[in-house]
Amino acid sequence: MRARRLMVLGTGSDVGKSLLVAGLCRAFARRGLKVAPFKAQNMSNNAAVTADGGEIGRAQALQARAAGLAPLSDMNPVLLKPDSDVTAQVVVQGRVHARLSAADYQRLKPALLPQVVESLDRLCEGRDLVLVEGAGSGAERYLRPQDISNMGLACAADLPAVLLADDSRGGVTAAVLGHHLLWTEAERARVAGVIVNKFRGDPAIFAPAAEDIRAGTGWPVMGLLRWSEAARALPAEDSLALDQARRPGRGLVIAVPEIPRLANADDLDPLAAEPGADLRWVRPGHPLPAEAALVVLPGAKSTRAAIKALRAEGWDIDLLAHQRRGGRVVGICAGFQMLGRRVRDPDGVEGPPGETEGLGLLDIDTVIGPSKRLCEIAATDAISGARVTGYEMHMGVTDGPGLARPWLDLDGRPEGAVSADGRVMGTYLHGIFGSGSFRAHVLHAMGGAGSAGDHSARIEAALDRLADEIEADLDLDALLGLAR
Known part of the structure; x- marks a missing residue:
């Protein structure tokens, strides 16, 4: 046939x-x-x-x-x-x-x-x-x-x-x-x-x-x-559709800076759909909102370029102030790499060869290399015990003392990192917020309300x-x- x-x-x-x-x-x-x-x-x-x-x-x-x-x-x-x-x-x-x-x-x-x-x-x-x-x-x-x-x-x-x-x-x-x-x-x-x-x-x-x-x-x-x-209700093809996706929400404020070459923006769709969350994409030229309970650094095609853009906008200063106020920070994929001490790209895989100082919120370092990790994975949140599923899609190897406090357990393999005070977390797992029980735990931990709704069922x-x-x-x- x-x-x-x-x-x-x-x-x-x-x-x-x-x-x-x-x-x-x-x-x-x-x-x-x-x-x-x-x-x-x-x-x-x-x-x-x-x-x-x-x-x-x-x-x-x-x-x-x-x-x-x-x-x-x-x-x-x-x-x-x-x-x-x-x-x-x-x-x-x-x-x-x-x-x-x-x-x-x-x-x-x-x-x-x-x-x-x-x-x-x-x-x-x-x-x-x-x-x-x-x-x-x-x-x-x-x-x-x-x-x-x-x-x-x-x-x-x-x-x-x-x-x-x-x-x-x-x-x-x-x-x-x-x-x-x-x-x-x-x-x-x-x-x-x-x-x-x-x-x-x-x-x-x-x-x-x-x-x-x-x-x-x-x-x-x-x-x-x-x-x-x-x-x-369906994932947008690319970040150009963010303008159409903007709609005011109520409840817990979650800020996401619009970094250059934003990647896999649909990682945030489950949070945007939560009735108890107010997800705000922050455009260049605007500060991260002081009332945010959570700031999410999303994926990006070039980590070092994204760090430079964060600094150019003053968002690195906003993040430090947010952390001092007791706010939480989550980094996904390139966002995870940005949270570390430095990102090196010796072979120029994502741009000109060189090294860029990270935000220093996690005690990790990343070296960008030519090989790309592509795999679907299931994991357990080390804090809540909730089961999460998603996929890895990244270039770069991350190492450092911060990995001794992993965020996730990949059926026996530690993944990601959590800061000593528990308020900064990073992972390579795209799709982490798709799990209703995990999403509800994250929102509840910050004093918000999570529905634990099935995001997959909403897509279907x-x-x-x-x-x-x-x-x-x-x-x-x-x-x-x-x-x-």
Whole structure:
């Protein structure tokens, strides 16, 4: 058995391609189809560990979950993890390939197309349907010669496509007509229709626009997807979505500084969902709130650059004042490394070689090296006894006297560190706040209220609601009929 394929191209970034594919994966899986997601190239510092020991973008991991599958490296064969404005770590089929400048990566891209098609072909084996997500805008002419993720892939793998446009920002008709203008006749022929996303209001009002699109392109508007509230409960693809995720809360104040190249921001989603917690992402130019009970230092693509940014913002001084007031600090992954005495990168793995003084809140040192640790783990909180699960995804080895007071027990192996006064804690475990009992213990220890709610169940319910919304607004039989 070999899967049929259908591609979802977009008129731009953040038009909703990732969530549409996730919702379609859940909807078709509920119909009994063996469905899998695929995205040739993703650019995000939010990544997930795969069942085959690699890493892919978290958006594809969420789509895999929607399809009822464990994430696989073939679902996202090229992952770019930016560590500066012009350089990124390039992950190919789950493994670190190189750290390249944008120009060098553009030169490399055509050579990666065979591996992209190879991953897609493997994913099609034994399945009914593979949903292929494009990247950004599908018609950027200046990128077309090196394209491996939009029409370049569609032509190489003979994929039919639908074009997704975003109504929430206006300009849908112009965006669709512009894509039609920029594509060649052969490329236009691959597009079977248009889907309009994030629609609000009376569908009848859109009818003239739909007719303009059909008359100008020959493509029918296949449906209007209404604005999705379910999507707000799902992890965002990258930290660019933090602005949309900001909403005022009540209760215990938890501050998270927005450090550069923020990674795996969804580590904080379970706390943000707690009714008794007020999670505040602190933008550059603003101090850490004095009323915060907890400050969380999240993951980052470059630890030394993140430390420098903390100091440039004065957040290191805010942290020391917070600690003197009796506040608590948690560092996750790079945040854990930042809490130590120093971070060394002798080989220039994350940037220029050198050494940076840490915040000195934990008695540890870290050396960044070329090898990356990728694994799913389960652990026990040494303080509360609560069971936690998550994954490790980091470069660097941490050592020092502070490890003699571990935070977690990984079935007999100590992990992380806790300060002598118990108020500063660090771990490499992403996803640590997903455990309801652990999360409740942390909030209660600071005088707050924790619901111990099942975050995983919330994600599952949101995926089901998303699929319900898509089924109500789109003809899934017609979409399935387009796949080949």
